[in-house]
Amino acid sequence: MPDTRSQIVEAADKLFYERGYEHTSFADIAAVVGLSRGNFYYHFKTKDDILEAVIDLRKSRTQVLLEGWAEQAHTPIERLDRFIGMMVMNSPKIRRHGCPVGTLCTELAKLEHPALPNAGMLFTLFRQWLAAQFTQLGFGGKADGLAMQLLARSQGIATMANAFDDEEFIRQETEQLRVWLRALAPTGQPN
Amino acid sequence: MPDTRSQIVEAADKLFYERGYEHTSFADIAAVVGLSRGNFYYHFKTKDDILEAVIDLRKSRTQVLLEGWAEQAHTPIERLDRFIGMMVMNSPKIRRHGCPVGTLCTELAKLEHPALPNAGMLFTLFRQWLAAQFTQLGFGGKADGLAMQLLARSQGIATMANAFDDEEFIRQETEQLRVWLRALAPTGQPN
DNA sequence: GTCTATACCCAGATAGAC
DNA sequence: GTCTATCTGGGTATAGAC
Numbered sequence: 001m002p003d004t005r006s007q008i009v010e011a012a013d014k015l016f017y018e019r020g021y022e023h024t025s026f027a028d029i030a031a032v033v034g035l036s037r038g039n040f041y042y043h044f045k046t047k048d049d050i051l052e053a054v055i056d057l058r059k060s061r062t063q064v065l066l067e068g069w070a071e072q073a074h075t076p077i078e079r080l081d082r083f084i085g086m087m088v089m090n091s092p093k094i095r096r097h098g099c100p101v102g103t104l105c106t107e108l109a110k111l112e113h114p115a116l117p118n119a120g121m122l123f124t125l126f127r128q129w130l131a132a133q134f135t136q137l138g139f140g141g142k143a144d145g146l147a148m149q150l151l152a153r154s155q156g157i158a159t160m161a162n163a164f165d166d167e168e169f170i171r172q173e174t175e176q177l178r179v180w181l182r183a184l185a186p187t188g189q190p191n
Numbered sequence: 192m193p194d195t196r197s198q199i200v201e202a203a204d205k206l207f208y209e210r211g212y213e214h215t216s217f218a219d220i221a222a223v224v225g226l227s228r229g230n231f232y233y234h235f236k237t238k239d240d241i242l243e244a245v246i247d248l249r250k251s252r253t254q255v256l257l258e259g260w261a262e263q264a265h266t267p268i269e270r271l272d273r274f275i276g277m278m279v280m281n282s283p284k285i286r287r288h289g290c291p292v293g294t295l296c297t298e299l300a301k302l303e304h305p306a307l308p309n310a311g312m313l314f315t316l317f318r319q320w321l322a323a324q325f326t327q328l329g330f331g332g333k334a335d336g337l338a339m340q341l342l343a344r345s346q347g348i349a350t351m352a353n354a355f356d357d358e359e360f361i362r363q364e365t366e367q368l369r370v371w372l373r374a375l376a377p378t379g380q381p382n
Numbered sequence: 383g384t385c386t387a388t389a390c391c392c393a394g395a396t397a398g399a400c
Numbered sequence: 401g402t403c404t405a406t407c408t409g410g411g412t413a414t415a416g417a418c
Contacts, residue, residue, distance in 0.1 A: 004383080020301035022213055025411060039384045041413065096300070103297050105354035106289055110211035110298075120354050145363070148351065152364060156347030160339065163296035163311050172336070173343060195401080216393060230402045232395065 005043045007033045009053045016054055017100045021107055048115065055118050058100070062122060066129045076133040080150070080181055083130065084174050087154055091161070091170040099158035101126075127151060137185050146184070153177060196234045198224045200244045207245055208284075208291045211298055239306065246309050249291070253313060257320045267324040271341070271372055274321065275365050278345055282352070282361040290349035292317075318342060328376050337375070344368060 002010070011032040015024040026047065030037050044050045069082040087094065097103065101122045108116040130147035139146060157173045160166070193201070202223040206215040217238065221228050235241045260273040278285065288294065292313045299307040318338050325334035348364045351357070 018301070020213075020298065022211075023302060026413090027411080036385055037412090038386065038414085042383060045413090047412070098297055098300060102350050102354070103301065106294050106297055106350060107211070107301075109287070109289060109353050110209070110294065111214060116354075123351070123354055148360065149364070149367070152347035152351045153344060154347070155350040156343035156345070159293050159297060159346040159350060160314070160343045162300050163293070163307075163314055169339065173340070176340070217395090218393080227403055228394090229396085229404065229406095233401060236395085238394070 004033070004035065008035070008040070008043055008050065009057050012050050013054045013057055016051070016104065018097050021051060021104065021113075022111065048113075051113075051115050052118065055104075055115060055122070058122055059125065062125045066125065070129075076136040077181065077185060079133050080130065081178065083126070083150070084154075084177050084181075087157065087170055087174050091167045094158050094170060095161050095165060095167045098162040099155060102155045102158055103162075123151060139185075150177070195224070195226065199226070199231070199234055199241065200248050203241050204245045204248055207242070207295065209288050212242060212295065212304075213298065213302065239304075242304075242306050243309065246295075246306060246313070249313055250316065253316045257316065261320075267327040268372065268376060270324050271321065272369065274317070274341070275345075275368050275372075278348065278361055279365050282358045285349050285361060286352050286356060286358045289353040290346060293346045293349055294353075314342060330376075341368070 008029060011029050012024070015028055015032065019028070026037055026040050029050070030040055044053070065086075069079050073079040073082050101119070105116060105119050105123070107113075108119055127144070127147050130150055131143045134143035134146045137143075153173075154177070157170055157177075161169045199220060202220050203215070206219055206223065210219070217228055217231055220241070221231055235244070256277075260270050264270040264273055292310070296307060296310050296314070298304075299310055318335070321338035321341055322334045325337045328334075330337060344364075345368070348361055348368075352360045
């Protein structure tokens with residue numbers, strides 16, 4: 001049985017993703033948790049505080065996710081496949097709400113919100129993990145660039161699938177990503 | 192000297208791009224135009240009406256833009272280069288506010304706003320124009336898929352450049368897009 | 383820790399004078 | 401066609417009883 005604060009952050013995380021940060025009100029979150037608006041402020045002073053808590057929650061979950069992939073898959077290519085597979089697994093949600101990281105950063109950029117760099121850290125976690133896989137494949141100085149390229153392509157797929165409400169597009173384009181990956185490192189080694 | 196209605200749509204177009212649709216208030220737009228809030232409703236009944244007008248403005252401008260490229264560039268490859276060049280030319284704005292089309296669609300999807308399909312038409316205009324170029328290159332049934340791929344990659348570049356506040360990334364990745372394009376159609380013909 | 387009540391502000395939207 | 405004045409609702413945030 002989780003404590004109230006955790007329930008609030010959990011509900012906020014979900015609603016911020018589904019409806020966006022600004023479009024989610026305290027009342028929305030309170031209704032999900034089954035809490036009065038007044039009691040809300042015992043746990044969080046401002047809406048920005050909830051946002052920080054949500055980003056921190058996502059950061060720790062991302063860490064766990066990436067560590068899990070590193071344990072379960074034993075070659076860099078298999079690990080990169082896990083990243084791509086995540087998009088396919090989440091395709092129904094991506095189609096409806098886009099990428100949780102990308103759409104949050106996009107919104108915070110428009111708001112000129114001070115939490116944008118913190119949200120960007122979510123990208124950075126993936127970036128460094130992906131770059132580590134490319135480094136293990138022997139890409140040296142190109143590893144970070146390839147990580148960014150893979151991140152960017154996944155963002156583009158999510159944005160278009162969301163705009164066109166098209167889940168099949170995710171399946172097609174992730175397959176293309178796998179082809180690209182194999183062409184890049186056919187034997188698990190760089191050219 | 193443009194009429195008031197045009198001024199309103201112009202100001203709304205700019206503010207919706209820079210701050211987002213929901214985050215822009217009537218007061219914000221009225222302040223730019225130098226109009227009282229009350230007078231606003233003589234020109235537009237609801238905020239959604241302004242959004243529709245903004246999308247229509249963008250659609251007609253996109254048409255003009257694409258027709259201009261078709262006139263100025265005489266080969267499909269040159270025309271596709273114009274599309275890529277647009278990103279480089281607008282890189283300062285993309286870095287700060289993202290892609291005007293992509294970020295609008297992302298926001299409207301979160302709001303479950305009925306204007307999302309209309310905003311998606313902006314993507315469709317580019318999609319069809321790009322597909323026409325790939326068709327001229329002889330790609331036949333693959334043309335639309337390539338158009339979507341190019342659109343998706345440009346969206347990814349915009350999202351990452353915006354999140355990381357990185358203009359250099361746009362320059363790098365658009366260069367990669369040009370390389371990809373040449374590899375795809377080395378002699379202006381498909382493989 | 384949780385509640386009700388409420389302050390305060392700003393949003394979208396309307397009425398009616400000029 | 402533009403203005404001022406105003407309504408109404410919802411948002412964040414606070415005070416204080418239980």
